[in-house]
Amino acid sequence: xxxxxxxxxxxxxxxxxxxxxxxxxxxxxxxxxxxxxxxxxxxxxxxxxxxxxxxxxxxxxxxxxxxxxxxxxxxxxxxxxxxxxxxxxxxxxxxxxxxxxxxxxxxxxxxxxxxxxxxxxxxxxxxxxxxxxxxxxxxxxxxxxxxxxxxxxxxxxxxxxxxxxxxxxxxxxxxxxxxxxxxxxxxxxxxxxxxxxxxx
Amino acid sequence: xxxxxxxxxxxxxxxxxxxxxxxxxxxxxxxxxxxxxxxxxxxxxxxxxxxxxxxxxxxxxxxxxxxxxxxxxxxxxxxxxxxxxxxxxxxxxxxxxxxxxxxxxxxxxxxxxxxxxxxxxxxxxxxxxxxxxxxxxxxxxxxxxxxxxxxxxxxxxxxxxxxxxxxxxxxxxxxxxxxxxxxxxxxxxxxxxxxxxxxx
DNA sequence: TGTACATCAGTGAACGCGCGTTCACTGATGTAC
DNA sequence: TGTACATCAGTGAACGCGCGTTCACTGATGTAC
Numbered sequence: 001x002x003x004x005x006x007x008x009x010x011x012x013x014x015x016x017x018x019x020x021x022x023x024x025x026x027x028x029x030x031x032x033x034x035x036x037x038x039x040x041x042x043x044x045x046x047x048x049x050x051x052x053x054x055x056x057x058x059x060x061x062x063x064x065x066x067x068x069x070x071x072x073x074x075x076x077x078x079x080x081x082x083x084x085x086x087x088x089x090x091x092x093x094x095x096x097x098x099x100x101x102x103x104x105x106x107x108x109x110x111x112x113x114x115x116x117x118x119x120x121x122x123x124x125x126x127x128x129x130x131x132x133x134x135x136x137x138x139x140x141x142x143x144x145x146x147x148x149x150x151x152x153x154x155x156x157x158x159x160x161x162x163x164x165x166x167x168x169x170x171x172x173x174x175x176x177x178x179x180x181x182x183x184x185x186x187x188x189x190x191x192x193x194x195x196x197x198x199x200x
Numbered sequence: 201x202x203x204x205x206x207x208x209x210x211x212x213x214x215x216x217x218x219x220x221x222x223x224x225x226x227x228x229x230x231x232x233x234x235x236x237x238x239x240x241x242x243x244x245x246x247x248x249x250x251x252x253x254x255x256x257x258x259x260x261x262x263x264x265x266x267x268x269x270x271x272x273x274x275x276x277x278x279x280x281x282x283x284x285x286x287x288x289x290x291x292x293x294x295x296x297x298x299x300x301x302x303x304x305x306x307x308x309x310x311x312x313x314x315x316x317x318x319x320x321x322x323x324x325x326x327x328x329x330x331x332x333x334x335x336x337x338x339x340x341x342x343x344x345x346x347x348x349x350x351x352x353x354x355x356x357x358x359x360x361x362x363x364x365x366x367x368x369x370x371x372x373x374x375x376x377x378x379x380x381x382x383x384x385x386x387x388x389x390x391x392x393x394x395x396x397x398x399x400x
Numbered sequence: 401t402g403t404a405c406a407t408c409a410g411t412g413a414a415c416g417c418g419c420g421t422t423c424a425c426t427g428a429t430g431t432a433c
Numbered sequence: 434t435g436t437a438c439a440t441c442a443g444t445g446a447a448c449g450c451g452c453g454t455t456c457a458c459t460g461a462t463g464t465a466c
Contacts, residue, residue, distance in 0.1 A: 005203075007222025010460095011409080011410060011411085011459085011460050011461060012408085012409055012410065012411075012461055012462075013409080014412085016409080019446080024313065032315055034234065034315065034316070037451075037452065037453085038452080038453065038454090039451075039452065039453075040451095040452095047410075047411090048410070048411050048412060049411095049412085049413080049453080049454085050407075050410080050411070050454075050455080050456090051410060051411080051454090053453095053454075053455090054408085054409055055329075058453075058454075059452095059453065059454095078443080085414075095204065112369065112373055114374070115232055115234065115374055125217065125285075134422090143334065144258055149375075149376065149377060150376065150377065150382060150385070150386060152389050155389045155390045155393055156393060158367070158370075158386060158389075158390050159363065159367075159377075159390045159391075159393050159394050160367035161361045161366070161370065162364075162367035162370060162390070163359065163361075163362045163363040163366055163394070164362075164366065165366035165369065165370060166361070166362035166364065166365035166367065166368075166369065167358070167359075167362035167364055167366065168366075169312065169365065169366065170358075170361065170362060170365060173314055174314070176350065177349060181282070182350060185350070186350060186355075186358060189352050189355045189358075190355045190358050190359045190362070191357055191359075193356060193397065193398065194358050194359050194363070194397065194398070195393055197393065197397050198393065198394070210427095210428080211426085211427050211428060211443060211444085212427080212428055212429075212441085212442055213442080215441075216442080216443085224440090237418075237419065237420085238419080238420065238421090239418075239420075240418095240419095247443075247444090248443070248444050248445060249419095249420080249421085249443080249444095250421080250422080250423090250443080250444070251442075251443060253420095253421075254441085254442055254443075255420090258421075259419095259420065259421095268412075353445085355438065366435075380444080400405065
């Protein structure tokens with residue numbers, strides 16, 4: 001084990017899997033998805049370039065694990081917000097959506113960069129489903145009947161998801177300036193125009 | 201010149217600049233942005249790997265030109281739609297937004313992948329501004345006073361831009377299935393819920 | 401409690417890859433006189 | 434109209450790069466008896 005400060009470097013790392021995920025998150029945040037590299041991640045974790053293969057198979061496997069964790073953190077961030085009524089709750093969770101994206105740019109982008117992930121990873125799928133369900137219940141209520149993907153009943157969920165998603169991405173592109181907090185203020189102006197119409 | 205069918209290969213291409221842009225668009229559409237390569241583009245255009253440098257400087261320069269053209273085509277696609285009244289017009293242009301994204305996936309993504317483009321290219325900036333202005337006038341009316349980026353008066357424009365943008369990206373991610381037309385049907389269900397509230 | 405041994409989790413050198421860009425060059429074009 | 438020459442638009446070979454992955458290996462761990 002490597003969990004005390006006096007630990008010396010041992011041949012076996014002890015907790016390399018989470019350490020690699022953490023290193024990958026740093027590399028992503030610093031270099032962006034396009035600049036990501038498995039070798040650099042291994043370097044950060046203080047390990048040889050071949051080591052990650054033992055835990056993740058290949059680069060895609062590692063990125064998939066990072067994305068799954070990102071979806072979990074994202075779901076937690078939504079769930080952590082609440083409000084006095086349905087509209088207030090949706091508004092604060094909408095803001096949480098935008099804030100998460102801006103505070104975790106590369107990870108957030110990775111969550112949607114399907115081409116780079118293992119599409120059939122069950123962990124990833126489950127984490128994504130959970131995040132959507134949290135949002136869907138926020139819009140349609142905790143007791144709304146489950147709905148198939150194209151059910152018209154989902155329209156309000158899709159609409160509100162679209163708006164926060166689109167806004168977050170535009171904000172990340174700097175459409176609202178690079179000034180700290182400007183995007184958040186723009187979101188506060190804009191979300192109330194729309195979200196209230198989506199709660200039934 | 202190389203513009204008739206019997207033309208033989210000449211040392212000078214004659215219209216290499218547009219030919220390279222067209223080749224780049226094909227490479228992007230086939231391989232995605234991450235798979236884009238300057239060499240492959242040159243290969244498609246039937247030209248040596250060093251040739252593009254004469255017209256675009258480097259790979260970033262070529263991609264920037266492709267993105268600027270994409271913004272122009274995108275603006276044209278919005279402008280081509282109309283409606284009997286402001287709400288109908290906004291709705292049909294919203295659908296045009298979604299359709300353009302789905303029909304020009306890689307190009308649409310490129311338009312927003314700032315990290316890969318020359319941020320200070322005047323052509324690109326101008327084409328982007330024009331597209332936003334077309335949208336803004338659709339929402340706030342042709343005679344609305346111009347507004348600074350963070351002016352609250354822009355909120356309805358930003359809201360509607362966000363929703364079509366977010367929806368388009370989710371659709372591209374396959375959230376509404378890969379079934380041809382499914383995304384368009386979902387958009388038709390959802391857009392009316394929101395857009396009508398944004399016209400003043 | 402001790403020992404043999406299988407398994408696990410790493411090493412580090414080497415591979416081949418396609419890439420973007422540079423370079424000295426050359427063929428074609430256009431222009432000045 | 435002809436000619437000299439500058440400029441433009443290409444060539445193609447070569448460069449160095451960092452990458453992901455493979456490979457034979459070895460050190461450490463855990464387990465059966």
